[in-house]
Amino acid sequence: MGQITLKDIAKALNLSPSTVSRAMQNHPAISPGTRRIVQEYAEEHKYKPNTLAMQLRTNRNNTIGVIVPEIVHYFFSTVLSGIQQEAENEGYNLLFCHSNEDYEREVRSVKTLLDARVCGILASQSKTTNHFQHFQEIIDNDVHLVFFDRICTGINTDKVVIDDYAGALHAVDHLIQTGCSRIAFLGSSPSMPIANNRRMGYEDALRRHKLPIDKRLSRICDTVELARAVVPEMLQLDPVPDAFFCINDEVAAYAMQIAKSAGFRVPEDISVCGFTNSYITDVTDPTLTTVDQHGFEMGQVAVRLLINRITGKETKQGVVSRLIKTELVVKNSTRSL
Amino acid sequence: MGQITLKDIAKALNLSPSTVSRAMQNHPAISPGTRRIVQEYAEEHKYKPNTLAMQLRTNRNNTIGVIVPEIVHYFFSTVLSGIQQEAENEGYNLLFCHSNEDYEREVRSVKTLLDARVCGILASQSKTTNHFQHFQEIIDNDVHLVFFDRICTGINTDKVVIDDYAGALHAVDHLIQTGCSRIAFLGSSPSMPIANNRRMGYEDALRRHKLPIDKRLSRICDTVELARAVVPEMLQLDPVPDAFFCINDEVAAYAMQIAKSAGFRVPEDISVCGFTNSYITDVTDPTLTTVDQHGFEMGQVAVRLLINRITGKETKQGVVSRLIKTELVVKNSTRSL
DNA sequence: CGGGCGTATGCATACGATTGCACAAATAAA
DNA sequence: TTTATTTGTGCAATCGTATGCATACGCCCG
Missing domain, CATH: 3.40.50.2300 (Response regulator)
Incomplete structure (x- = not known):
């Protein structure tokens, strides 16, 4: 109906479907003449092999x-x-x-x-x-x-x-080297390997620099909604965190927003680091340091x-x-x- | 090999493939007994109809x-x-x-x-x-x-x-009603119907409020790179625009960023409106007014x-x-x- | 002239499922 | 008992393509 088939070509040229099939695949047993006739006819009538049929054969x-x-x-x-x-x-x-x-x-x-x-x-x-x-x-x-x-x-x-461990280690290391020492980790449920590996990177970076691991600085906070609840709480801590290392860029952007409206300067008072390197990292104010995941x-x-x-x-x-x-x-x- | 077929079931139960096929689709001509036997066998051996075969039949x-x-x-x-x-x-x-x-x-x-x-x-x-x-x-x-x-x-x-015309009309109308009168349009090539319709909405909104249409305020600027070149130029105009209506949220976010770093306050000096309502509209500072495209x-x-x-x-x-x-x-x- | 060989083509079958039709058996009606 | 009717199954063809095998033809050589 819509599409022309091998059989149609065969009928039109008075050949068998097998010959036409072989002619189309340049099978050596087909004479050059027949081959040309078949291929020209196919071309002219826009023959397209039915992939479904071949798929059925080959499974x-x-x-x-x-x-x-x-x-x-x-x-x-x-x-x-x-x-x-x-x-x-x-x-x-x-x-x-x-x-x-x-x-x-x-x-x-x-x-x-x-x-x-x-x-x-x-x-x-x-x-x-x-x-x-x-x-x-x-x-x-x-x-x-x-x-x-x-x-x-x-x-x-x-x-x-992703090498989440190394990514987190590197990011937290950078925070420490730029003068932060009370670094908060806004993570995900430890049942997600991703989040767990990042937490290990975070903690190992602290250990390397002989900084204490404060459990109060480590929270589950992987959505915007959670950020609205968790970040203000953390800003009440004494002493207050001087950095947020976040599980994704959205949480980081909101943490930054909340910190700023609480009167903190970013990055002078509080540094913020995200994860992903999505579009939003270039439009926040200031732009957001982050870990590219490739x-x-x-x-x-x-x-x-x-x-x-x-x-x-x-x-x-x-x-x-x-x-x-x-x-x-x-x-x-x-x-x- | 991997998958069991109708024929396999037929052979195993000493039936014909047709009977098995009908039994599977609850054809009325099949006795309840046979049907049960077939369906149980199919269930037990995890029979899955070969969609490729059916697709071939039905094309x-x-x-x-x-x-x-x-x-x-x-x-x-x-x-x-x-x-x-x-x-x-x-x-x-x-x-x-x-x-x-x-x-x-x-x-x-x-x-x-x-x-x-x-x-x-x-x-x-x-x-x-x-x-x-x-x-x-x-x-x-x-x-x-x-x-x-x-x-x-x-x-x-x-x-x-999208009803781009109405979206633009509505947005520009809002800008005017909130006190803007020199509204810039950062658009796309007029060969794109999308951009052209928005420009018409933009211009009609101005006309309705009897505001002049200044060609210098209308530019092609639909990428971040273009924004970096075009927006500073527009901020040199005299008088300066008091609003940017942008073809997408990215351009709007960058326009806002550039205006802010040029010393303008947003929205007090310059209003900015984007198009799409993407994630970034909530993380800019201030958050970005935009047109949701559904x-x-x-x-x-x-x-x-x-x-x-x-x-x-x-x-x-x-x-x-x-x-x-x-x-x-x-x-x-x-x-x- | 016939046997053998190579070349080009067709036949038959397969992939897995569906379906019109024929047919056998069982049942109902006469 | 015979005929008609229902009920349940099987046969065969189909979808479009690919391929092993058979076959027809022409040709060469002995």
């Missing part, structure tokens, strides 16, 4: 599924952009799912991707996920799975993560790892872990050396 | 392609999120492409999606696109096409756009329109245009009434 559809917990989000959209570019380069299509930090939607997404029979899945876990059966099912179905950033500790599979690179690395598993180029038996380097980006919310 | 793969010019972008990621949710609700998969504002990649994306034989395509044009043949090809292939936001004027097809809704509306075309529920012969309402969000970069 492979050249498609990778990706599950992202949030998309209106600087870091994850950056990762997605890296994933997309690399997948396109390698000739894979991308089936896109969005869990929206919702466990139920995450489960549905996995089901969708398995139903679509993708060759592999890239996933970052939702914050509300506590059961891992759906991820296990991916593996049980012999579909390759690579976690990125928010890895699932309950599942044994390849992963690509999200684009993470996306590329994750895709390459997944494709190497799919094609069998990556042969390691156990789990492959890739670590993405971070980079401290000093702007104006921390003092200069 | 429909329940997949929608989406082409986004930028993804690390508040507005477009918001639209994508609306698209994803609505597509998922309607049982469609999403094949994701990213042109990255690059004409060549946009062309490749279209090819990719047509090769994948998607049922329909949602697209927003890249800034660098001047030829439309690839979009025309979509239509020539009888694939449904809906443009959103950045529509392609050279192609006659359904579209969903991107999530735009995504939903676009998907629904596309699906109604695919399913034939939308029967209108000509072009269907949907208009998304905007909403002025007054924050602290404009004066109060």
Whole structure:
């Protein structure tokens, strides 16, 4: 109807479908004459091979599924952009799912991707996920799975993560070197490996400089709403913190805002450091020192790892872990050396 | 091999594939006994219908392609999120492409999606696109096409756009009512319908209040780089503008930053208004008055329109245009009434 | 002239699922 | 008992492509 098929060409040229098929793929057993006739006819009638049919034959559809917990989000959209570019380069299509930090939607997404029979899945876990059966099912179905950033500790599979420990260590070290000594850590639930690794980096940086670790300076505060409650409390402490090291740029921006309206100068009285290096770090006043996570690179690395598993180029038996380097980006919310 | 098929079940139960198929879909001609046996066996062996096979039969793969010019972008990621949710609700998969504002990649994306034989395509044009043949090809292939936001004027097809005219009119009206009279417009190339409609809204608001339209106050300035060059020039004008109405939030944030460091107070001396209502509007100092574009809704509306075309529920012969309402969000970069 | 060989093409089948039609068995009606 | 009707299954073809194997033809050589 809409699209012309091999059979149509065969009928029109009085050939068999097999001949036409072979002619199209430049099979040596086809005479140059026939080949030319077929290819010209195909060209003229805009023949397009039906990928669905080939996929059915080969039982492979050249498609990778990706599950992202949030998309209106600087870091994850950056990762997605890296994933997309690399997948396109390698000739894979991308089936896109969005869990929206919702466990139920995450489960549905996995089901969708398995139903679509993708060759592999890239996933970052939702914050509300506590059961891992759906991820296990991916593996049980012999579909390759690579976690990125928010890895699932309950599942044994390849992963690509940010070097959160080093990033935090480096950032806190910078705060100390620029004269801060009472540094607050606004983190996430320790059940998230990301947050836990950063806390360890934070504490190790303090230890290296022989600074005390004050439990009151370490709080869970990973959303804007929490910041509005937690930051004012911390500003009541005596002595007051002279720096905030924050789990993400949004919290850092709000902490800065709250500190400023409480009468503190940034960075003279209080330094603030974020994590991600999103757009907002350039529009706050002062601009926000932060840790770049190299999200684009993470996306590329994750895709390459997944494709190497799919094609069998990556042969390691156990789990492959890739670590993405971070980079401290000093702007104006921390003092200069 | 990996997956069990209808035939496998048939062989195991000594039935024909047809019977098994019918049993699975609760066909009335199948005896309850057989049905139970089949369904239990299928359940136990985790049978999953091969969607590729069904897609081949029906020649429909329940997949929608989406082409986004930028993804690390508040507005477009918001639209994508609306698209994803609505597509998922309607049982469609999403094949994701990213042109990255690059004409060549946009062309490749279209090819990719047509090769994948998607049922329909949602697209927003890249800034660098001047030829439309690839979009025309979509239509020539009888694939449904809906443009959103950045529509392609050279192609006659359904579209969903923001009510840019009303949004601009409303915003500028607010600036005037709060006492501004020399309002600058930082826009985009007039070849983009978006920018042109906003300019018309801007000018009509001025006319309504019998304010002069000064050509020097209207400039192309839609990137951060341009802002750094253009805004300082405008601050040299005599008399100086008392408001900036900007094409997006980034430009607005930078305009504000530049004005502040030039010694102007915001909003007392100069009001600033952005467009989009992205995250950054809450972290600038002062927070940024802006126009919300309801991107999530735009995504939903676009998907629904596309699906109604695919399913034939939308029967209108000509072009269907949907208009998304905007909403002025007054924050602290404009004066109060 | 016939056997052998190479070349070019067609036939048949497969991928996995669906579906119109035929058919057998069982039941109901006459 | 015979005929009609229902009920449950199976056969075969289909979607579009790819491929092993058979076959037809022409040609060369013995």
